[in-house]
Amino acid sequence: MIKVCFWGTRGSLPVAMTADTVRAKLHRALKTARNFDIGTDEAIETFINEQLTFADWGSYGGNTSCVEIRDGGEYVICDAGSGLRDFGNFIMKSGRAKTSSVYNIFISHLHWDHIHGFPFFTPAFIPGNRVHIYGCHEALKEAFIRQQEAPNFPVPLKVMRAAIDFHILEPGKEHEIAGYKVTAMKQTHPGDSFGYCFVKEGKKIVYSSDSEHKDEAEHLAAFFKDADLLIFDAQFSLLDAIDTKEDWGHSSNILGVELSHRANVRRLCLFHHEPAYSDETIEQLYRDTVEFSRLVSPQTALKVDIAYDGLELDV
Numbered sequence: 050m051i052k053v054c055f056w057g058t059r060g061s062l063p064v065a066m067t068a069d070t071v072r073a074k075l076h077r078a079l080k081t082a083r084n085f086d087i088g089t090d091e092a093i094e095t096f097i098n099e100q101l102t103f104a105d106w107g108s109y110g111g112n113t114s115c116v117e118i119r120d121g122g123e124y125v126i127c128d129a130g131s132g133l134r135d136f137g138n139f140i141m142k143s144g145r146a147k148t149s150s151v152y153n154i155f156i157s158h159l160h161w162d163h164i165h166g167f168p169f170f171t172p173a174f175i176p177g178n179r180v181h182i183y184g185c186h187e188a189l190k191e192a193f194i195r196q197q198e199a200p201n202f203p204v205p206l207k208v209m210r211a212a213i214d215f216h217i218l219e220p221g222k223e224h225e226i227a228g229y230k231v232t233a234m235k236q237t238h239p240g241d242s243f244g245y246c247f248v249k250e251g252k253k254i255v256y257s258s259d260s261e262h263k264d265e266a267e268h269l270a271a272f273f274k275d276a277d278l279l280i281f282d283a284q285f286s287l288l289d290a291i292d293t294k295e296d297w298g299h300s301s302n303i304l305g306v307e308l309s310h311r312a313n314v315r316r317l318c319l320f321h322h323e324p325a326y327s328d329e330t331i332e333q334l335y336r337d338t339v340e341f342s343r344l345v346s347p348q349t350a351l352k353v354d355i356a357y358d359g360l361e362l363d364v
Contacts, residue, residue: 051252051364052119053278056139057112057132058356060259060284060321061162064111070327077105103357104328110358113162114258114321116280118247123151123227127245127256127280129182132358133166141171148177153227156184157258158242159192168197168204178211183218183226185233185243190215218243234272236260246272252364255314258282258321262300262308273312278364280356281305283319283334302338306353310346317342318354318362331355 081100087093097106115132118125126136133154140150152172157163172178182189193215197206206213218224220233220243230248235241237260244257255276262269273279283302302319309317319338322331335355342353354362 050120051249051254053254053280053362053364054117054119054136055115055132055320055356055358055360056117056136057115057128057130057166058110058320058322058358058360059113059130059324060282061113061324063113063131063162064324066108066111074105074328077101081105102332104332107328108357109322109328109331109355112358113166114157115166116256116320118229118254120228120249123153125227125229125247126152126154128157128163128258129154129167129170130162130164131166131169134169134171135358137169137171137173148175150178151227152178152180154180154182155231155245155256156182156186156189157236157244157256158238158240159184159186159188160240160259161196163259164192164196167193168202173209173211173213176210180211180213181216181226182213183216183231185218185220185235186241187217189217232272234268237262244272246276252277254278254280254364256280260300262304269308270312273308273314276312276314276316278316278318278362279305279309279312279314280318280320281309282321283338284321284323302334303341306338306342306345306351309351310342310349314351316352316354316362316364318356320356322356 078101082096085096087096112132112135113130114128115130115136116127117136173180194206196202197204218233220235224231228249232246233243236244242259247254253276255273259282282300283305305317305319339353342351
């Protein structure tokens with residue numbers, strides 16, 4: 050079984066939950082609770098599970114892009130946004146922080162929200178660990194070095210004591226990495242981004258973040274074809290994507306559904322949420338997506354999920 054763990058799911062920049070947001074959630078929950086008996090811990094749990102929405106009791110999170118593909122072997126991570134810090138902290142607290150661990154990090158592109166978690170990645174400071182950073186941009190190593198140079202950051206990359214190696218991948222070519230067959234695909238985004246396809250033991254996972262997906266339906270359908278899980282940049286609603294934010298380099302929930310149906314994808318996970326969207330807005334976007342998928346193809350078995358920091362999916 051392969052498990053996909055989401056450590057960061059926001060796009061563009063991290064988002065902090067404010068006191069006003071917490072208060073509003075608490076107010077809604079207490080208001081809903083008026084007509085229910087919540088006199089015991091069990092009753093409270095039942096009330097939360099059955100009467101409140103996820104946006105009422107939870108949060109879609111505030112970390113930027115970081116997704117772990119976990120199968121018990123070497124660590125495989127997509128992007129190094131601020132969620133990478135939480136992943137590293139998890140490793141340190143779990144007792145699995147061996148001094149001979151191997152971390153394989155695949156970078157979609159070099160925009161700051163996809164690399165700015167690396168200076169806070171604790172396993173990279175542990176001697177004996179090995180960190181492989183993969184990408185398709187020639188400036189991959191330079192970008193990681195420069196973000197930790199003065200005056201940007203007080204700790205340079207060379208201070209990290211793990212062995213850190215950078216690898217430039219050729220798009221369209223299949224690579225054998227950490228037991229996976231890995232293929233990168235160029236995507237439409239300012240400065241270019243790259244999606245990744247991971248195949249192992251008959252399972253196919255596609256990570257496609259930061260792409261507008263304009264006039265490339267056939268190319269995309271082939272790359273996504275028969276994926277067991279497609280992690281898809283759905284930062285914008287369809288209206289935003291085709292109107293005020295056209296050419297910003299991101300896609301929509303609607304296009305994610307259309308491409309998934311066309312490519313016979315089994316499971317679609319909406320990802321890279323707009324930082325300006327509230328939990329309530331994201332939840333409504335998710336509901337609209339599920340309904341749209343049902344209307345487009347009632348007979349299709351496509352399952353639609355929406356990512357949040359802490360979500361785990363079995364593939």
